[in-house]
Amino acid sequence: MKDSDRKLYRAKIVDDYVRGRMSRRSFLRNASALGLGAGVLGTGMMRPTPTFAQNALEPSKEVLDWVREVSKPFSGTTLRLATESTPPSNAINSQLKKYFEEASGMTVEIETLPLEQVLQKLTLDIASQLGTYDLYYIDQSWAASVSRDVFDPREQIANNPDLAMPNYNIDDFMPALVDGIAKYEDRWVGVPYDIPIFIMQYRKDIYDKMGFGAPETLEEYYEQAKAITDENGPNLYGATGQMKSGHYSLECDWTAWLWGHGGSIFGPDGKFTGNDERGLEAMEYWTRLAQTMPPGVNGWTWDGEGQSVAQGVAASMMSWGEFFPYFDDPSATKVSGLMAAARCPKPKNPLRTVTETGYGEIPGVGHQGGSSLAVSRNSKNPDAAWIFMQWATCYDTQVLITALGGGTGPTRDSVYNDERIKANARVGAGTTRHLDVVRETIALDMGSEPDLPQWAELSNDTIPVRLGKYFAGEYASAKEAMDDIAQAVDKVVSG
Amino acid sequence: MMVRSKSSRMVRTIVGWAVVALFAFPLYYWMTVAFKEGNEIFNWPPKVWSFTPTIKNFEEVFGISFGFGFGEQREVLPGGGNFRMGPRLWDSIVIAILSTALAITIATLASYALSRMNFRGRHHFVSWVLSTRMMPPVAVAIPIFFIYKDIGLLDTYTGVILIHALMNLPLAVLLMKSFFDDIPGEIDESALVDGASRWLIFRRIVLPMVKGGIAATAVLCFIFSWTEFLFVLTLTQTGLKTVPVVSSTFVTSTGTAWGSMAALGAAAMIPAFIFILLVQKHLVRGLTLGSVKQ
Numbered sequence: 001m002k003d004s005d006r007k008l009y010r011a012k013i014v015d016d017y018v019r020g021r022m023s024r025r026s027f028l029r030n031a032s033a034l035g036l037g038a039g040v041l042g043t044g045m046m047r048p049t050p051t052f053a054q055n056a057l058e059p060s061k062e063v064l065d066w067v068r069e070v071s072k073p074f075s076g077t078t079l080r081l082a083t084e085s086t087p088p089s090n091a092i093n094s095q096l097k098k099y100f101e102e103a104s105g106m107t108v109e110i111e112t113l114p115l116e117q118v119l120q121k122l123t124l125d126i127a128s129q130l131g132t133y134d135l136y137y138i139d140q141s142w143a144a145s146v147s148r149d150v151f152d153p154r155e156q157i158a159n160n161p162d163l164a165m166p167n168y169n170i171d172d173f174m175p176a177l178v179d180g181i182a183k184y185e186d187r188w189v190g191v192p193y194d195i196p197i198f199i200m201q202y203r204k205d206i207y208d209k210m211g212f213g214a215p216e217t218l219e220e221y222y223e224q225a226k227a228i229t230d231e232n233g234p235n236l237y238g239a240t241g242q243m244k245s246g247h248y249s250l251e252c253d254w255t256a257w258l259w260g261h262g263g264s265i266f267g268p269d270g271k272f273t274g275n276d277e278r279g280l281e282a283m284e285y286w287t288r289l290a291q292t293m294p295p296g297v298n299g300w301t302w303d304g305e306g307q308s309v310a311q312g313v314a315a316s317m318m319s320w321g322e323f324f325p326y327f328d329d330p331s332a333t334k335v336s337g338l339m340a341a342a343r344c345p346k347p348k349n350p351l352r353t354v355t356e357t358g359y360g361e362i363p364g365v366g367h368q369g370g371s372s373l374a375v376s377r378n379s380k381n382p383d384a385a386w387i388f389m390q391w392a393t394c395y396d397t398q399v400l401i402t403a404l405g406g407g408t409g410p411t412r413d414s415v416y417n418d419e420r421i422k423a424n425a426r427v428g429a430g431t432t433r434h435l436d437v438v439r440e441t442i443a444l445d446m447g448s449e450p451d452l453p454q455w456a457e458l459s460n461d462t463i464p465v466r467l468g469k470y471f472a473g474e475y476a477s478a479k480e481a482m483d484d485i486a487q488a489v490d491k492v493v494s495g
Numbered sequence: 496m497m498v499r500s501k502s503s504r505m506v507r508t509i510v511g512w513a514v515v516a517l518f519a520f521p522l523y524y525w526m527t528v529a530f531k532e533g534n535e536i537f538n539w540p541p542k543v544w545s546f547t548p549t550i551k552n553f554e555e556v557f558g559i560s561f562g563f564g565f566g567e568q569r570e571v572l573p574g575g576g577n578f579r580m581g582p583r584l585w586d587s588i589v590i591a592i593l594s595t596a597l598a599i600t601i602a603t604l605a606s607y608a609l610s611r612m613n614f615r616g617r618h619h620f621v622s623w624v625l626s627t628r629m630m631p632p633v634a635v636a637i638p639i640f641f642i643y644k645d646i647g648l649l650d651t652y653t654g655v656i657l658i659h660a661l662m663n664l665p666l667a668v669l670l671m672k673s674f675f676d677d678i679p680g681e682i683d684e685s686a687l688v689d690g691a692s693r694w695l696i697f698r699r700i701v702l703p704m705v706k707g708g709i710a711a712t713a714v715l716c717f718i719f720s721w722t723e724f725l726f727v728l729t730l731t732q733t734g735l736k737t738v739p740v741v742s743s744t745f746v747t748s749t750g751t752a753w754g755s756m757a758a759l760g761a762a763a764m765i766p767a768f769i770f771i772l773l774v775q776k777h778l779v780r781g782l783t784l785g786s787v788k789q
Contacts, residue, residue: 080733085747109733114746117728124637124729130644132732196748303750310750311537326749331551332533408748 059099063165063396067103067387070163074384075105082121083137084371085112087322088194091405092392100391106384115139115248119456122146131378134385138190138372140181141248141459144359144451147184150374153191156386163383165390172395172412180362180448181370181411190374191393192411194322197368197446198256199437201309201324202316204340206236214342218260218285218365221318221345225292228315238292240314242305245468249301251459252367254467256318257282257289259363259447262349266358266450272489273357275482278349283470283478285348290471298471310335318344320369321438322408329429337427341434344445357450364447370411402432409438454492462488522764528757529553536753552758556580580741580759587737588766589652590727591720594659598716599709601660602667607697609668610675611683621672628665636729643730650734658726663716670715674708675701710777714770721767738763 083089093110101107113121118137125132126149138146157164170191173182177192200214200221207213210228215221225238242249254274255265263278273279290297294313296304306323308314310333317323321341330336344365351363373393375385391397398415402408403424410416416439425433449455463485470481528536530548538546558579608614609621639658640649648654678701686696702709724739731740738759745756771778 082732085744087749090747111733112744112747114743115748117743120728121732124640128641128644132644132649302748303746306750307537311534311539313539320749322749330534334534 059096059400060396063391063394064099064103066165067100067391070165070387071104071106071384074381074387077381077384078107078109079134079381079385079388080109080111080132081135081137082111082113082118082133084115084118084139086194086196086371087405087408088398088401089137091401092397095404096397096400100388104387106388108388116460119460125376125378129378131376131380133376134379134381135389136190136374136376137193138374140368140370140372141449142456143181143184143189143372144453145456146374147187147189149377150190151377151382151386152188153374153389154188156375160383160386163386163390165387165394168390168394172414174411174413174442176442176446177368177370177411180368180446182372184360184451190372191389193371193373193393194408195368195370195411195438195442196320196322196408197370197438197441198252198319198344198366199321199324199434199441200316200318200342200344201321201327201339201434202342203309203335203338205338206232206315207340214340215345218257218345218348221316222285222289222292225289225316229292232315234295236312237294237308237314238316239289240293240300240305240308240317240319241290241297242300242302242319243290243293243298243468243471244301244304244464245298245472246461246465247301247468248460248464249305250464250467252369253319254282254286254463255447255449256344256365256367257286259351259367260345260347260365261285262347262351262363264352264357264363265361268356268358270358270493272486272493274489275479275486279482280478281348283482287478298468309333309339318365321434321441324434325429325431328427328431328433331429341437343437343441359450359452359455360448361450362446362448364445366441366445367447367449368442402435403430405430409435409442413439452493454495458489458492462492525757526761528753529761531754533754552754553762556755556758556762580738580762583736583738583741584759584762584766586652586735587721587763590655590659590735590737591717591766592770593652594656594663594720595713595716597656597660598663598667599671599713602664602671602712603702603705603709605664606668606671607675607701609672611680621669624665624668632662632725636725639726640729649730650732652735654730655727655735655737658730659720659723662723662726663719666719667712667716670712671705671708674705674712678704707777710774714774714778717770718767721763 089110089112093112097108097110111121119139119142121133122136122138122142125136126146136146136150138150153170157168157170173192177195178188181192181195182188182190202214206228207224210224210231212224212227215224221239228236228238241253243253244250258265258274258279261278261282263276263282264273267273294308297308300308302320302323305314305317305319306326309317309323310327312334324339324341327333327339328336347365354360354362357363373389375382375389379385393411395412395414398410398412399418399420402410402415403420410421415421416435421432421435424431425435427433449459466481466485466488469475470478475481475484524541524543527543527546529552530550531542531546532549532551535542535546558581609617643649643654648657682700682704683696686700687693691700721737722739723737727737727740728743742756742759745752745759
């Protein structure tokens with residue numbers, strides 16, 4: 001057995017034993033097979049208590065020693081962050097920040113809010129230059145708007161070598177994510193913090209029963225969805241969506257189909273191109289696919305979409321991968337262990353290149369909705385905030401976030417290889433068994449929205465309001481709807 | 496004749512119960528959500544009566560492990576995260592009670608003056624009070640944010656109590672004025688003739704007569720403060736939060752934690768219910784005060 005396999009297997013049997021899925025006898029037998037005594041595993045003859053399990057997921061001593069040392073001048077400082085309630089933020093807030101606070105002597109106040117409210121708080125803070133928040137949670141669609149209001153982390157490393165975390169390794173952040181989430185023009189708008197991304201999630205049991213495999217193409221996906229709906233509706237539908245009129249989620253779905261048909265939001269001249277031939281082809285496909293979705297889909301954001309799969313109403317969704325660990329939670333859903341993850345179906349037409357689009361838009365079926373974490377230029381404690389930011393986004397903390405909270409994919413490449421993450425690749429709440437697909441999607445299929453200061457308005461209002469009207473039947477045709485969107489978008493962009 | 500009377504009474508009873516059920520059922524259903532596991536909340540058809548009750552949602556929301564004292568949750572919950580809502584419930588109680596007390600105190604004094612005293616521009620004053628109610632709160636939320644930041648009231652009890660009292664004042668003044676108007680002025684005049692001061696008349700004679708009105712107004716003010724969202728969202732950060740605002744934190748990037756939200760909502764009904772129960776004796780009197788003109 002290779003050493004890496006041995007380590008992985010050891011982690012797995014410890015995990016199974018800790019969670020009560022393996023008897024003491026089996027555990028000791030397996031441990032012996034690995035040539036390890038129980039003492040080596042640190043278990044003695046007793047089942048490890050949950051505390052032991054938790055201790056195995058505590059921050060490394062080296063990291064905390066660095067925090068302790070570098071934070072001395074900032075002891076007593078209070079840092080504030082407003083963030084969406086995401087798996088990383090929840091993990092830091094509820095489980096991990098206590099270690100940072102203990103070591104640094106600082107207090108970290110994290111305000112968790114729905115995404116729209118985070119934008120409101122952030123906008124108010126920037127407009128007033130009050131520095132109410134020391135750190136900003138920045139959705140990728142706001143990156144351009146706030147790029148001048150936060151520090152570029154590369155500058156922070158260069159300008160404050162004394163405060164730089166040893167082995168922080170900023171190059172470990174996945175380049176595709178840096179490009180898609182944290183970069184605007186030549187600046188880094190913080191570092192990638194989380195990465196919800198569209199992957200294919202489907203009911204393996206139903207697909208097997210129907211004789212389907214994971215869809216390879218968009219057209220195959222539609223055919224499968226239609227067949228499932230025709231055979232099982234209204235109890236079960238083939239596909240689902242996040243199509244709430246006027247909500248950002250609707251725009252997210254649209255871009256996936258648009259890019260998947262070889263279209264783009266903008267052309268190189270900066271004009272809206274969603275109403276061109278490929279754009280209309282995407283609308284025609286989306287309109288057909290919507291017929292295979294449960295009634296009420298027009299009122300759902302990602303919440304309703306996820307619930308429809310979790311409660312067994314829909315058999316698949318091409319959507320946010322961070323739902324996958326939730327689907328595997330037997331206490332919360334009816335589909336635990338029944339879901340499989342795959343890369344999104346291949347685009348129907350060749351993807352446009354970045355040079356064929358505008359404002360740095362990156363076409364790809366795997367729509368990403370990641371966010372970055374950055375220190376505000378208005379912060380009264382930028383150095384203290386920078387220390388926290390490095391700790392919150394370093395390798396060690398990302399491993400703990402992913403292992404504890406599950407859900408979102410790590411933004412550092414090396415974290416995907418960590419044994420503790422791989423050991424969690426089993427059925428159950430907080431599983432990481434979908435992360436290989438997430439990693440592949442980031443590398444091969446990722447689509448990113450354009451970067452322009454008006455994008456927050458366009459993506460949260462201008463486009464989804466009109467798309468909602470289209471699905472409510474207020475336009476005579478998709479062409480009319482897209483032409484109207486084109487007119488409205490170009491007006492906003494031209495100011 | 497007798498038969499018709501019996502049947503009409505029965506119809507009335509049935510309709511009465513139907514109306515009660517119409518109002519009570521959503522509350523009942525919301526309560527059941529608080530006691531359901533996540534995988535039972537969205538059952539179709541819904542499990543209205545038969546489900547396996549659990550107190551897990553309350554444990555998660557309040558960080559209390561029933562039967563084991565205060566527990567520390569050791570895992571991050573998918574779709575939610577860990578919540579400690581006890582202090583937030585306390586924030587709501589403090590803010591609602593104190594802002595109601597402040598609004599009622601000011602409104603009672605102001606409305607007595609408007610009802611009994613003649614001064615220049617009295618009627619214009621009443622119209623002006625009413626006009627402040629026409630202002631959309633969202634129009635003032637941001638300017639008030641800046642003012643509060645400058646004077647240090649951001650994220651403080653005082654700040655939120657003041658703004659809630661301010662928003663309640665117009666309604667409270669107008670309501671209380673109508674209650675005072677229903678007390679005959681002759682009572683004040685008789686007392687004045689007997690040598691009582693204005694303050695004494697107000698405190699000893701008129702105020703006890705409008706106790707019901709005060710209770711009704713206080714309930715309305717309390718409910719407004721208890722459910723207000725915009726100002727608390729804008730004027731607070733991490734220091735304090737009321738239940739409506741903190742409920743929105745259950746809307747996460749991986750879905751809404753409905754069980755947790757229902758548990759908090761169910762718990763939040765209790766203080767409001769107790770408050771209304773305490774003033775109930777006066778409430779009916781207040782709501783009917785002035786309904787019959789002599």
